Amino acid sequence: MIMFNKHNLHNKVGGDKTYPLRLHNTICVIIRSTTIHVKQHIMNRSSQKFLYHDSETATTEHAAALIVAKAYRAVAERGRFLMVLAGGNSPRILYKRLAQGVSGELLEHYKLPLPDGWSKSRETLHQLPEKSWFFMGDERCLPVDHPESNERMIRETLLPHSGIGENHLVRMAGEMADTEEAAREYEGAIRSFFPIEERGTSDKFPRFDLMLLGLGDDGHTASLFADNAEALQEQNRWVIALNAPFGKPPGKRLSLTLPVINHARNILFFATGKAKSELAEQIFLEEEKSVPASLVKPVNGTLFWFTAQP
Numbered sequence: 001m002i003m004f005n006k007h008n009l010h011n012k013v014g015g016d017k018t019y020p021l022r023l024h025n026t027i028c029v030i031i032r033s034t035t036i037h038v039k040q041h042i043m044n045r046s047s048q049k050f051l052y053h054d055s056e057t058a059t060t061e062h063a064a065a066l067i068v069a070k071a072y073r074a075v076a077e078r079g080r081f082l083m084v085l086a087g088g089n090s091p092r093i094l095y096k097r098l099a100q101g102v103s104g105e106l107l108e109h110y111k112l113p114l115p116d117g118w119s120k121s122r123e124t125l126h127q128l129p130e131k132s133w134f135f136m137g138d139e140r141c142l143p144v145d146h147p148e149s150n151e152r153m154i155r156e157t158l159l160p161h162s163g164i165g166e167n168h169l170v171r172m173a174g175e176m177a178d179t180e181e182a183a184r185e186y187e188g189a190i191r192s193f194f195p196i197e198e199r200g201t202s203d204k205f206p207r208f209d210l211m212l213l214g215l216g217d218d219g220h221t222a223s224l225f226a227d228n229a230e231a232l233q234e235q236n237r238w239v240i241a242l243n244a245p246f247g248k249p250p251g252k253r254l255s256l257t258l259p260v261i262n263h264a265r266n267i268l269f270f271a272t273g274k275a276k277s278e279l280a281e282q283i284f285l286e287e288e289k290s291v292p293a294s295l296v297k298p299v300n301g302t303l304f305w306f307t308a309q310p
Contacts, residue, residue, distance in 0.1 A: 048302040048303070049284075049302075049303050050302070050303070050304045050305065051280070051281065051284045051304075051305040051307070052304070052305065052306050052307070053277065053281070053307045053308065054308060055308060055309070055310075056093070056272055056308040056309065056310050058308075059270075059272070059306050059307065059308035060093050060094050060097050060308070061097060061102065061106060062110055062306065063094055063097075063268065063270055063304075063306045064094060064097040064098050064102050065102045065106050065107050065109075065110050065112050066110070066112060066268070066304065067083070067098060067128075067210060067212075067268070068098070068101070068102050068107070068112075068126050068127075068128060069107060069112035069113070069114060070209060070210050070266055071083070071128050071129055071132055071209070071210075072114045072115055072118055072126070072129055073114075073115055074209040074210075074265075075129045075131050075132075076115035076116075076117070077115075078209075079131065080131045080132075080133060081128070081129060081131060081132045081133070081209050081210075082132075082133050082135065082193060082208050082209045082210075083132060083133070083134055083135070083208065083209060083210045083211075083212065084134075084135045084136070084137045084208050084210070084211045084212060084256065084264070085134050085135065085136055085137060085150075085154055085158070085212055086137050086138075086212045086213050086214040086222075086270065087136070087137065087138055087139065087140075087150030087153065087154075087214065088150070088153075088214045088216075089153075090214045090215075090270055090271060090272050090273075090276075091153075091157075091212065091214060091270060092153065092157050093272075094212075094270055095153075095154065095157035095158035096157050096158075098127075098128060098158060098162065099127070099157065099158050099159075099160065099161040099162040100125075100127075100161065101125040101126055101127040102125070102126055103122065103123065103124065103125055103126070104119065104120060104121050104122045104123065104124045104126065105122040105123070107126065108122060114126070127162055127163050128162055128163070128164060130163065130164065132164050132168060133168050133170065133193070134154070134158075134164070134168060134169045134170065135170045135190065135208070136150060136151065136154075136169075136170070136171060136172045136186075136254075137211070137212070137213065137222045137255070137256050137261075138150065138172075138222040138223035138253055138254060138255040138256065139151060139172035139174040139223075139253065139254045139255075140174055140247075140249065140251060140252075140253055141174045141175070141176075141179055141182075141241075141251060141252035141253060141254065142174055142175070142251070143174075143175050144174070144175055148249055149174065150172075150174075151169075151171055151172070151174065154169065155169070170186075170189050170190070170193075172186050172239075172254045173185060173186070174254060179241035179252050179254065180241050182241065182254055183237070183239045183240055183241040183254055184239075186239045186254065187237065187238040187239040190206055190238055190239070191206075191238075193206070194206040194207070203263075204259070205238065205259050205260050205263040206238065206260060206263065207263050207264065207265055208260075208263075208264040208265065209264070209265050209266065210264065210265065210266045210267075210268060211261055211264035211266065211267045211268070212268050212270060213261070213267065213268065213269050213270070213293070213296065214269070214270060214271065215269055215271040215276050215279065215280055215293055216248075216276075216293075217275055217276060217279070218246070218291065219279060219283070219288070219290075219291020219292055219293050219294070220247075220291070220292050220293070221261075221269070221292055221293040221296060222255045222256055222261065223242065223244055223247065223253035223254070223255035224255055224257075224258065224292040224295075225244055225246060225247065225292065226290070226291055226292055227245075227246060228242055228243075228244075230242075231255070231257070232258065232292060232295065234257045234258070234259075235257075235259060237257055238256065238257060238259075238260045239254060239255070239256055239257065239260075240254070240255055240257055241253070241254055242254075242255060258295055258296070261296055262296060262297055262298055262299050263298075263299050263301075264298065264301055265301045265302070266301055266302045266304065267296060267298055267301060267302070267303050267304065268304040268306065269293070269296075269303075269304065269305045269306065269307075270306050271305070271306070271307050271308075272307070272308045272309070272310070273308075273309065273310070274309050276307070277307040277308065277309055279291075279293075280293075280305050280307045281305075281307065283305075284305050
């Protein structure tokens, strides 16, 4: 990992292409096939921004290793790991990799140490800890057994071999006819994990340990689309019901709101394919500011972009 600052912005590493720039007091540098650690300081709050681009296999294993390391760190510090899962097709390979587990050797390769008390053996396979809880970032309003159901995809790819009980998935009831009630019920379920005495009266939104997001070809994330200004501007509710006429498939959806997304400790975009990788880079560089994914800006956390092309 290479640290960049205003004194070494133009360094070349291994002949890789670099992109030095300054964005609102934020120094950002991208290097192909290399992880760049970028620090920014805004209003006395420290946040971090990464973009990692490599082959699909390397990107997937790196993202899985990062999630596992964050999970064990959360359990060590707070007694549990609360992760929001993305839907769609892109996360399938990542969920299968997470269910398989990552080796100590892989964690060491990416400089992602586990907390004290956990095996440091290079051969040990680390799955997500038992004290992990999964939430859903969005859901299509369809029966659970529908091929386009995000819950079905999660249950097929992540849960069967992860060692985490199915009751640790806090599901969105996409099958409910009353979608507004389904949204209220899901917000209530989240609130039960974040009681006001724990988050404090001044903290209006929950703080998940890790928020996994996908990226649509049109720049949407979760089920927040560019044509729905009301959903993008929501500042009070944690979960909303909405209609997505341009979604794939079109129809009603449930989604977390932007303030909930932006309050997570860690936000990780996982995007595969040429078009999505290029769009992700444009958003990272702030060249593209008109799509919903460009509104994802951690309040006080870390933003990771993992992109890959087959």
